[in-house]
Amino acid sequence: MNELKLEAALKHADVELKEYLGEGAWHRAWKVSKDANELVLRIPKEIAYRKPVPFDEEALRAEYGGTELYYQAVNKAVPGAAPAFYNFHVSQELSYTLELFGGQQIDLHTMTEETAFQTGKKIGEIYWKTEEIPHGLDGFGYLAWSRNRGLHGSNSGDATAALREESEEHLADYQALCNALPQFKDKKASEALRLAAELRNERFTTPLIANQDASPENILMNGDGVCLIDPYPLLYYPRGMAGNFVNLYETFFVALADTERYRKHRFSACAGKLKMVAKGFIAGYSAGDAQIVSEVRGEQLLQLLETAFSHYQLLSEELSEEATIRYGSKEEIEERLTFLCEELKSLAAFVIDSLLCSAARKFS
The missing domain is CATH 3.30.200.20 (Phosphorylase Kinase; domain 1)
Incomplete structure (x- = not known):
């Protein structure tokens, strides 16, 4: 066939x-x-x-x-x-x-750390410049299509209210994690997550076009330029997808490197290059603006929280074959939760000063 x-x-x-x-x-x-x-x-x-x-x-x-x-x-x-x-x-x-x-797929295993940084920087620049292009669609969220409306955001209504509700869900998810797994309880993590939720609620204005999937297999090199392919576009708070990118490259890909879904990429062997891509992305996306860096780091923290919470949820249900391919066995998921817990605490400690500075700037 x-x-x-x-x-x-x-x-x-x-x-x-x-x-x-x-x-x-x-x-x-x-x-x-x-x-x-x-x-x-x-x-x-x-x-x-x-x-x-x-x-x-x-x-x-x-x-x-x-x-x-x-x-x-x-x-x-x-x-x-x-x-x-x-x-x-x-x-x-x-x-x-x-x-x-569009060119040849990037090879994290053979590129230098400087090349990884510069590649990430170019991707960051593409992300923020693309946000400035009007998308012309109604609605927000993931894209949908119908014969009557054509392409549109799958959600309607007040996008600001929807983001605030999502922020409340993030904090509720953290509380649920702490109640079920006491090792997640951490004062700095709790404070950093609260500040990140407040910051996104203050900074969001309108849904812009963004990309949820810029994994290494979707990044091509064409001469000195970067070409992005096979995106997962949505209409959303753009800092959220910037934070998603950084979470993927600093934590997610390495955490799930041994799963059937990602094993062939050998991400554990190039963890340092992945982090350099993330570092470059922040430099390119923020163009040196400390406020934007704070917003991206806050969203990264919320994305990492949801990575951990989705793992916790998997433990309470029967794993589908797709979930097993993506995340491994329950034993592997449980073991990974311990790693994600430490990553969450470490990131919270790293970014809390930046988030506090952002909160101070808001009232200055």
Whole structure:
């Protein structure tokens, strides 16, 4: 069936097959060519995380349309920082995406720490410049698609009130962790999380387009430039996704390095490079503005809290096959919680002075 779909996609897109590139969690990819241009063809997998993937037109159009919107915004902000050509087709019989080949995937294991820092800095600059591009969509949150509304944010209503409610949930999640696992109780962590929640509530104004997924496999190098591919765009508080990026590179990828999902990347062997990417990202995203650094670090702390809380929740339920692939066994999850607890306390101690300074600036 995969070979038949590949043949159908090649014919429908009018492209010539060059080579197989590999697969991600949800798609397989091939390098193809047309009119002397190198392109990438992606076809949805029929089985992902060992489960059949049923056809869902609205979900695919939301995903592919969101990618198109994000690529357009990125290229307006930083020309060449996303594929300049992108097209997609969605139908029950055949779905695929086609985009300009963006370069070679970064290799954290062979790059120097300085290159890792500079790569992160370029990504940070792309993130904040892209936030300045109007997205023109209604709603907020993850993107959705319908025949009546087209592409839009999946949530409606007051985005400010929704963010405040989310902040309250963060603090409630921390309390639940402390009640269930007393090792999470920590005065500095409690204070830092409270300040981070207050700071985001003060600084948020309007949902902007942001990217939740800039994992190393989605970062390409094209000469001296960085090209971001396969995003997970959403309309959200942009500092939140900046904090998510830093949490991924400073903690998450290394913490989950031995899971089936991430094992092939050998993240434990390049933990120092990952941290340098995060350090560079903050430098590029903030452009030296201490207030922005404080906001990003506060969001990083909240993201780390939710990483720990999601692990705690997994312990109280039967693990699906997808959850096992992503997070490992319950024994591994429980062991990882101990690591995440120490990381949370360490980060809280590191950023609390910055958050206190931000709070002081607010009232000065």
